[in-house]
Amino acid sequence: MPGHAQGPDGDLIRLQGVSKTYRLGAVAVTGLVDVDLALRRERFSVVAGPSGSGKTTLLNLVGCIDRPDKGRIEVRGTDIAGLDDDRLSDFRARTIGYIFQGFNLVPVLSAFENVEQSLRIAGIAGKERRERTRAMLASVGLADKAAHKPDELSGGQRQRVAIARALVKEPALVLADEPTANLDSATGKQILDLMHDMQSRLKTSFVFSSHDPQLVERADDLVTIRDGRVVEVRRAA
Amino acid sequence: MAQILDLATRNVWRNRRRSLTTMVAVAVGALSIVLFGGFVANIFVGIETTMVKTAGHIHVYRNGYFLFGSGDPSGYGIARYRDVMRLIEQDAEMKPMLEVVTPRLQLSGIAGNFAENVSKTFLGVGLVPSDRERMIAWDAYKALVPVPSYGLDDARPEEAVVGVGMARMLHLCRALGGKNCPTPPAKAVAAQTQEGAALAALATAEGTAEGTADGKGAEQAPAGATARIDLLAATASGAPNAVPVTVIAAKSMGAKPLDESFVVMPIAQAQRLVYGRGEPRATAIVLQLKSTSMLPAARARLEALFKSEGLDLEVLDFAQLDPWYNQVRGMFTAIFGFIAALMAVIVLFTVVNTMSMAVVERTREIGTLRALGMRRGAIRRLFLAEGAVLGLIGASLGVGLALLLAWLVNGSGMTWTPPNNVEPVPLLVRAAGSPSLLALAWAGLAAVAVLSSLFPANRAARLEIVEALRHA
Ligand SMILES: Nc1ncnc2c1ncn2[C@@H]1O[C@H](COP(=O)(O)OP(=O)(O)OP(=O)(O)O)[C@@H](O)[C@H]1O
Ligand SMILES: [Mg+2]
Numbered sequence: 001m002p003g004h005a006q007g008p009d010g011d012l013i014r015l016q017g018v019s020k021t022y023r024l025g026a027v028a029v030t031g032l033v034d035v036d037l038a039l040r041r042e043r044f045s046v047v048a049g050p051s052g053s054g055k056t057t058l059l060n061l062v063g064c065i066d067r068p069d070k071g072r073i074e075v076r077g078t079d080i081a082g083l084d085d086d087r088l089s090d091f092r093a094r095t096i097g098y099i100f101q102g103f104n105l106v107p108v109l110s111a112f113e114n115v116e117q118s119l120r121i122a123g124i125a126g127k128e129r130r131e132r133t134r135a136m137l138a139s140v141g142l143a144d145k146a147a148h149k150p151d152e153l154s155g156g157q158r159q160r161v162a163i164a165r166a167l168v169k170e171p172a173l174v175l176a177d178e179p180t181a182n183l184d185s186a187t188g189k190q191i192l193d194l195m196h197d198m199q200s201r202l203k204t205s206f207v208f209s210s211h212d213p214q215l216v217e218r219a220d221d222l223v224t225i226r227d228g229r230v231v232e233v234r235r236a237a
Numbered sequence: 238m239a240q241i242l243d244l245a246t247r248n249v250w251r252n253r254r255r256s257l258t259t260m261v262a263v264a265v266g267a268l269s270i271v272l273f274g275g276f277v278a279n280i281f282v283g284i285e286t287t288m289v290k291t292a293g294h295i296h297v298y299r300n301g302y303f304l305f306g307s308g309d310p311s312g313y314g315i316a317r318y319r320d321v322m323r324l325i326e327q328d329a330e331m332k333p334m335l336e337v338v339t340p341r342l343q344l345s346g347i348a349g350n351f352a353e354n355v356s357k358t359f360l361g362v363g364l365v366p367s368d369r370e371r372m373i374a375w376d377a378y379k380a381l382v383p384v385p386s387y388g389l390d391d392a393r394p395e396e397a398v399v400g401v402g403m404a405r406m407l408h409l410c411r412a413l414g415g416k417n418c419p420t421p422p423a424k425a426v427a428a429q430t431q432e433g434a435a436l437a438a439l440a441t442a443e444g445t446a447e448g449t450a451d452g453k454g455a456e457q458a459p460a461g462a463t464a465r466i467d468l469l470a471a472t473a474s475g476a477p478n479a480v481p482v483t484v485i486a487a488k489s490m491g492a493k494p495l496d497e498s499f500v501v502m503p504i505a506q507a508q509r510l511v512y513g514r515g516e517p518r519a520t521a522i523v524l525q526l527k528s529t530s531m532l533p534a535a536r537a538r539l540e541a542l543f544k545s546e547g548l549d550l551e552v553l554d555f556a557q558l559d560p561w562y563n564q565v566r567g568m569f570t571a572i573f574g575f576i577a578a579l580m581a582v583i584v585l586f587t588v589v590n591t592m593s594m595a596v597v598e599r600t601r602e603i604g605t606l607r608a609l610g611m612r613r614g615a616i617r618r619l620f621l622a623e624g625a626v627l628g629l630i631g632a633s634l635g636v637g638l639a640l641l642l643a644w645l646v647n648g649s650g651m652t653w654t655p656p657n658n659v660e661p662v663p664l665l666v667r668a669a670g671s672p673s674l675l676a677l678a679w680a681g682l683a684a685v686a687v688l689s690s691l692f693p694a695n696r697a698a699r700l701e702i703v704e705a706l707r708h709a
Contacts, residue, residue, distance in 0.1 A: 012499050060703050063608065064701045064703040065608050065703055065706075066701075066702070067606070085612075085613060086612050086613070086614070089607065089611065089612040089613070090610065090612070091610075092608065092609070092610040093609065093610025094610070094613075096608060096610075098605075098608045100605065100706070102601075104601060104602070104604075104605040104706075106602055106605070106606070107251070107602075108244070108247040108248055108250075108251055109244075109247075117606075118609050118610075120240060120617075121606070121609050121610045121611050122610065165609075212281070
């Protein structure tokens with residue numbers, strides 16, 4: 001993919017000494033503690049770990065929707081600490097696609113419009129926007145459902161729309177926090193196949209969080225965390 | 238922008254019932270403002286029209302008359318007033334503005350029905366009956382407020398019209414008839430007899446002495462059922478004078494004190510009473526303009542004209558002549574302002590409530606859009622646009638409904654009697670005819686709706702993405 005700049009050594013994401021602590025009143029809850037981590041580009045990376053271990057926290061930081069208390073985060077060579085809120089928004093709009101566990105489609109928009117919305121936010125206009133939207137809906141197998149509103153679609157179909165929405169802007173990075181947790185295992189597998197297929201076609205980098213063994217098996221890079229610390233990084237060839 | 242409006246409109250229809258309730262609140266606000274404003278506008282127009290019909294736009298007085306001279310018509314009469322009128326009428330700048338230019342003579346004295354041995358002080362005005370007919374035809378606003386004719390005639394200067402109260406007190410009711418004009422009980426008549434007789438003697442003695450032009454003295458007034466009365470006043474030379482008049486009608490004058498003392502007659506007769514054989518004068522030159530909007534220009538021109546001609550005259554407009562006009566305007570403007578403010582506050586609370594609920598309900602969606610890269614400003618605009626859609630639809634609905642209701646009311650032929658009026662006037666709501674009122678209600682409430690969304694919209698924009706996404 002042209003324009004997908006990379007870190008000096010080919011890493012898409014680099015975390016150095018990243019910590020995040022949540023405050024619940026007077027109580028401090030550990031999110032992440034002193035995480036050093038690099039994730040390669042154009043890979044299918046999975047963050048695994050038990051509930052409450054910090055998977056979502058890690059994805060939020062990597063996805064630039066949250067900021068660390070300490071440490072440095074680079075995505076595609078950009079230090080996100082140096083970006084103000086609007087620049088960070090623009091950075092997300094161009095660089096990062098999101099797939100949520102609960103799909104999070106905009107209910108008043110049709111499948112087509114939900115996908116198109118992501119291109120609108122990225123500032124892509126007119127004809128190109130409509131054509132890319134149409135093509136992407138077709139490639140997730142929903143060409144005939146373009147006019148349907150989210151509540152007229154099944155869970156699997158909704159997640160396909162969400163995948164199309166994340167991928168249509170051809171982002172360098174797609175983040176998915178437990179994308180199959182709300183689906184039955186057969187549908188989950190289909191969704192997984194679709195994402196795998198899209199990843200190898202588009203050469204986009206995917207980062208997932210999951211306890212789903214199906215997903216863990218397929219990971220190129222597998223990061224295991226526990227109590228906010230990275231305990232293992234396994235890299236396939 | 239179009240996309241934001243489209244999205245906002247769709248979101249408005251998401252919670253149909255809540256949005257409709259909000260729009261209805263905005264619509265009721267707009268409706269109230271337009272209907273009440275239209276009603277008030279009609280009151281203003283009615284009052285103005287009545288004043289312009291009866292008093293004209295401008296009175297020209299001898300300097301000082303307005304403050305000091307109204308009790309002294311002889312001392313403050315405008316000398317050679319016909320020349321002044323001609324000067325005004327022939328001025329190139331004044332000419333296109335003028336509808337009527339007419340003299341008036343204000344006077345006071347005692348009116349007696351000596352056949353019945355009763356008398357009473359009177360306030361009188363002498364005017365040109367044909368000019369007054371032209372003045373009461375003025376209706377620049379189509380206000381349809383009727384001002385009845387006195388039925389006087391330039392050619393019959395000895396005829397007069399009095400207030401109903403005046404007619405009652407002078408025992409003219411049997412001769413004139415009419416509503417509210419009963420014949421008094423016998424006892425009251427007896428008590429007045431002495432005073433009446435004394436004045437009758439005076440009228441007989443002095444009326445002929447000073448001399449009236451047509452030679453008809455008070456003593457020649459026929460007694461009985463005809464409504465003949467004598468008017469007594471002091472002439473310019475200070476001598477008492479009297480003229481007879483035939484009361485042809487009693488008209489209700491609205492306010493009671495005026496009703497019980499008012500006499501109107503052709504100016505010739507009034508001049509005869511006040512100036513005797515001396516030079517006839519007028520206390521006022523009354524100007525009626527084609528439109529009230531010409532008033533400032535006309536005023537300025539008159540003042541310049543009088544200055545350059547060295548005339549010691551003052552110029553007063555109808556609002557100055559009768560402070561009641563500005564008082565009524567002020568009162569209704571205050572009530573209108575209060576109602577408008579109340580409606581604005583109701584709209585404010587309703588929209589704040591609706592939009593705050595919308596923001597809370599859509600917290601996750603806001604988080605999602607922000608994660609997709611939407612800026613805080615765009616989120617803010619989205620909710621402001623939603624407030625604007627609520628406000629605009631509601632206000633349009635309200636204004637439209639107000640126009641419809643106003644049309645129905647105006648067509649229904651309902652009437653009402655404003656304070657100080659004698660006859661009922663049509664109940665009109667000037668909604669369609671008041672574009673600035675419509676614009677004020679429409680844009681004002683839409684603006685209030687947008688402003689009310691500002692607070693919830695800012696809250697939506699400030700949401701932390703991660704927190705918003707965790708929201709159930
Ligand atoms: N906004 C928050 N406020 C307070 N504590 C939080 C917040 N978000 C996360 N935490 C806490 O931080 C720790 C890590 O949470 P995180 O959501 O990252 O875990 P997770 O691995 O995604 O868990 P799960 O598998 O259940 O989704 C947990 O103890 C959690 O309770
Ligand atoms: Mg999680």
